[in-house]
Amino acid sequence: MKRLHYSWVVAGVTFLTLLAAAGFRSTPSTLIVPLQQEFGWSRATISLAVAINLVLFGLFAPFAGGLMERFGVRRVVLAALLTVSAGSGLTVFMREPWQLDLLWGVVVGVGTGSMASVLAAIVANRWFVRRRGLVLGALTAAGATGQLIFLPALAWLAVNVGWRASALLVAGAALLGVPAVAFLMRERPADVGLRAYGASEADEPAPPLRNPLRATLGGLALGVRNRNFWLLSISFFICGASTNGLIGTHLIPASMDHGLPEVTAASLLATIGIFDVAGTMISGWLTDRMDSRWLLFWYYGLRGLSLLFLPYAFGIQYFGLILFIVFYGLDWVATVPPTVALAADTFGKRNLGVVYGWIFASHQLGAAAAAFGAGAVRTYFGDYQIAFMTSGLLCLLAAGLVIRIGGARRQEKKAAPLPAPSY
Amino acid sequence: MVGTALALLPVTASAHARLTGSDPAPGVVLDHLPATVNLFFSEPVTPAGRGISVYRPDGHLAQTGPARAQGSRLSVALAGGTDGTYAVVWTVIAGDTHPSRGEFTFSVGHASQVRAPGQGQGDVGLVAPIGLFLQALGRLMHFAGFALAFGATTYGLFVARVPGPLRLAGAGVALLLAAEPISLIAQTASLDPTQTFDGDALTSMLASPFGRVLALHVAAALVLWALLGALRQAPWLRWAIPALGRALAAVDATAAHAAPSLAPPLGLALNALHVSAMGLWLGGLAAFAVAPADGFGRVATWSAGLLVVSGAALALLHFANPLELMTTAYGLSLLVKLPLVAAALVLAWRGRRRWELAALLSVVAAAAFLVSLPPPR
Numbered sequence: 032m033k034r035l036h037y038s039w040v041v042a043g044v045t046f047l048t049l050l051a052a053a054g055f056r057s058t059p060s061t062l063i064v065p066l067q068q069e070f071g072w073s074r075a076t077i078s079l080a081v082a083i084n085l086v087l088f089g090l091f092a093p094f095a096g097g098l099m100e101r102f103g104v105r106r107v108v109l110a111a112l113l114t115v116s117a118g119s120g121l122t123v124f125m126r127e128p129w130q131l132d133l134l135w136g137v138v139v140g141v142g143t144g145s146m147a148s149v150l151a152a153i154v155a156n157r158w159f160v161r162r163r164g165l166v167l168g169a170l171t172a173a174g175a176t177g178q179l180i181f182l183p184a185l186a187w188l189a190v191n192v193g194w195r196a197s198a199l200l201v202a203g204a205a206l207l208g209v210p211a212v213a214f215l216m217r218e219r220p221a222d223v224g225l226r227a228y229g230a231s232e233a234d235e236p237a238p239p240l241r242n243p244l245r246a247t248l249g250g251l252a253l254g255v256r257n258r259n260f261w262l263l264s265i266s267f268f269i270c271g272a273s274t275n276g277l278i279g280t281h282l283i284p285a286s287m288d289h290g291l292p293e294v295t296a297a298s299l300l301a302t303i304g305i306f307d308v309a310g311t312m313i314s315g316w317l318t319d320r321m322d323s324r325w326l327l328f329w330y331y332g333l334r335g336l337s338l339l340f341l342p343y344a345f346g347i348q349y350f351g352l353i354l355f356i357v358f359y360g361l362d363w364v365a366t367v368p369p370t371v372a373l374a375a376d377t378f379g380k381r382n383l384g385v386v387y388g389w390i391f392a393s394h395q396l397g398a399a400a401a402a403f404g405a406g407a408v409r410t411y412f413g414d415y416q417i418a419f420m421t422s423g424l425l426c427l428l429a430a431g432l433v434i435r436i437g438g439a440r441r442q443e444k445k446a447a448p449l450p451a452p453s454y
Numbered sequence: 455m456v457g458t459a460l461a462l463l464p465v466t467a468s469a470h471a472r473l474t475g476s477d478p479a480p481g482v483v484l485d486h487l488p489a490t491v492n493l494f495f496s497e498p499v500t501p502a503g504r505g506i507s508v509y510r511p512d513g514h515l516a517q518t519g520p521a522r523a524q525g526s527r528l529s530v531a532l533a534g535g536t537d538g539t540y541a542v543v544w545t546v547i548a549g550d551t552h553p554s555r556g557e558f559t560f561s562v563g564h565a566s567q568v569r570a571p572g573q574g575q576g577d578v579g580l581v582a583p584i585g586l587f588l589q590a591l592g593r594l595m596h597f598a599g600f601a602l603a604f605g606a607t608t609y610g611l612f613v614a615r616v617p618g619p620l621r622l623a624g625a626g627v628a629l630l631l632a633a634e635p636i637s638l639i640a641q642t643a644s645l646d647p648t649q650t651f652d653g654d655a656l657t658s659m660l661a662s663p664f665g666r667v668l669a670l671h672v673a674a675a676l677v678l679w680a681l682l683g684a685l686r687q688a689p690w691l692r693w694a695i696p697a698l699g700r701a702l703a704a705v706d707a708t709a710a711h712a713a714p715s716l717a718p719p720l721g722l723a724l725n726a727l728h729v730s731a732m733g734l735w736l737g738g739l740a741a742f743a744v745a746p747a748d749g750f751g752r753v754a755t756w757s758a759g760l761l762v763v764s765g766a767a768l769a770l771l772h773f774a775n776p777l778e779l780m781t782t783a784y785g786l787s788l789l790v791k792l793p794l795v796a797a798a799l800v801l802a803w804r805g806r807r808r809w810e811l812a813a814l815l816s817v818v819a820a821a822a823f824l825v826s827l828p829p830p831r
Binding site: 322324325328332335336339342414416417420423424427428430431434435 | 657660661665669670673676679680684687
């Protein structure tokens with residue numbers, strides 16, 4: 032029997048790192064109500080920290096890519112784990128809202144952002160030639176699903192032991208990752224005397240990245256002159272607002288407003304995370320076969336209708352809510368494969384990474400805007416109805432935007448979808 | 455999509471909320487200040503703003519907080535106060551989104567001068583006149599937008615089979631969207647013109663049943679806009695447009711006066727039919743002006759017929775006796791509307807399409823007022 036190729040070990044470590052980083056990032060949404068109860072801070076105040084955290088999780092990624100090129104993947108990930116551990120551990124001592132913004136918002140946001148999508152792209156590109164798409168897909172799914180599946184356990188801790196226990200658990204888990212990454216993570220296949228998985232002698236080792244800052248700004252310059260870039264960015268902004276920002280952050284406190292226990296509410300989100308895996312795979316499969324604009328048209332249209340249905344779903348208790356969960360879960364990041372495919376069609380595969388980086392940044396800005404906006408709406412209006420309905424309407428707007436993506440020079444057969452940017 | 459829209463509809467049977475009783479009763483003189491003021495309405499209500507404001511003889515508020523609603527009862531707890539006359543001002547939203555307000559006084563120990571803000575003076579149909587005007591304006595824009603968005607497109611897609619009338623749909627979407635901010639400030643202006651742009655008043659309105667109907671109106675306009683974009687690549691989707699139109703008519707029906715003495719689904723269907731027929735006739739006429747086609751005569755005949763029959767049924771259901779035509783604002787508006795309908799029908803019969811369009815627009819304007827007023831029953 033052949034020995035396991037070391038690429039799979041690296042992929043495994045990366046998978047766990049991404050899963051954990053996403054879990055760390057999502058922890059604050061289980062803390063909203065406990066923090067409100069202990070310190071008397073408003074939802075708007077607490078949501079601001081979540082918003083900072085969401086923005087940095089998305090926007091720090093391109094810069095983390097540069098750091099990884101300069102200092103090495105292993106060192107950057109180790110530093111990120113220590114940063115998350117410190118940021119999360121120190122919250123135990125916090126007294127003032129600005130400390131929450133600094134620790135959960137800035138420190139944990141930068142730390143988790145350093146371990147996000149760019150890490151997936153770099154590892155997949157350096158270590159795999161064959162199965163690169165599969166690995167990239169699995170690593171991307173880890174990033175999306177990890178934000179949801181740990182919530183029940185974290186919520187249970189927050190309710191039964193206290194929010195400080197959740198924070199310490201995150202700090203401890205990040206510290207536990209340190210030896211694993213230190214011993215198992217390697218920079219390049221050559222470091223362990225191998226070629227990338229499935230690579231032949233003819234395959235060049237993955238070329239070093241261009242200066243990430245310059246490449247990133249160049250991608251923006253390329254994008255802003257293109258109508259499709261704006262249509263994709265605005266619709267992806269709405270996507271982020273209606274997933275991570277609104278539902279990911281506020282479904283738990285909103286369900287608690289309607290009398291559901293916190294752990295049950297967190298389990299609902301975790302269920303979304305499970306359906307999300309199925310939905311993303313189906314969507315990737317569909318993207319190979321159908322017009323991506325139509326896929327997005329239906330995804331956004333149906334998501335909008337289910338959000339408009341949500342305030343009524345709370346009225347008819349569990350059944351309506353379960354219907355919403357299944358439906359919304361299937362649709363959660365199903366928008367990613369068609370959006371990437373459309374970006375690839377418009378800008379070509381060579382420019383996809385940098386341009387998609389900006390489209391993804393728009394996604395995170397949307398998430399942050401909704402996380403903060405919905406918290407503010409709840410604080411001032413006493414109910415989430417306005418927030419849910421507004422995002423439902425925005426999704427319908429997105430459906431109208433994506434169907435108008437041009438046009439004339441798009442080829443009939445689309446290039447194979449890439450589930451994540453390849454920087 | 456239509457199924458989802460129908461599932462979203464709140465099933466309520468209601469008209470404008472009227473005060474049917476109160477404790478303390480209007481005008482009584484009590485020995486002691488009661489602990490609470492209870493108001494009883496003709497149907498379940500949502501408080502707008504404070505819901506109830508009780509003013510002490512010195513003009514300050516006498517209550518401890520905002521009013522709480524329990525079905526059709528609204529109550530507010532009172533803090534202590536001096537002897538004299540207290541003014542009670544109430545502002546509520548009914549299940550069908552219509553706002554209404556009113557006021558009365560009661561006294562403790564002895565009567566005194568009332569120093570409350572004089573609300574409810576000169577009200578028309580339980581609301582401030584400026585609010586009523588804005589409500590009617592918002593509804594006129596909504597109905598006209600509905601006609602252009604759905605009637606004109608239905609005519610263009612299924613009768614004339616030319617793309618010209620589809621351009622009117624864009625204007626229809628714009629009108630539908632523009633109508634909503636006007637309807638929103640109409641609600642706040644109806645209850646208190648001085649608080650029209652007050653943030654709390656506007657947001658409490660959005661959190662009420664009115665907010666849900668507003669969201670569904672905007673949703674229908676956005677879905678239509680998305681469909682218009684999709685139509686270029688998938689012509690078969692044209693069937694979704696009349697279906698969406700019917701769904702929006704059903705939403706409108708929940709926000710219209712429910713027909714009394716009729717099972718709620720039947721009343722809703724009758725209202726929705728009336729709105730749909732209006733859209734088809736008016737929108738078809740506008741589209742006919744852009745792209746004349748022979749098939750229009752049949753569309754006009756059928757839609758006018760349905761409009762008159764459903765309208766007559768609704769009118770009969772809302773009146774208990776013919777005198778109410780003369781004694782209520784609702785009846786008087788109907789008296790204005792009827793000759794306009796007759797004129798539109800005559801002009802239609804004689805094929806004077808432009809004049810027919812003008813007459814029909816004035817009918818819709820009259821209808822917009824009618825729907826904003828409380829029916830006799």
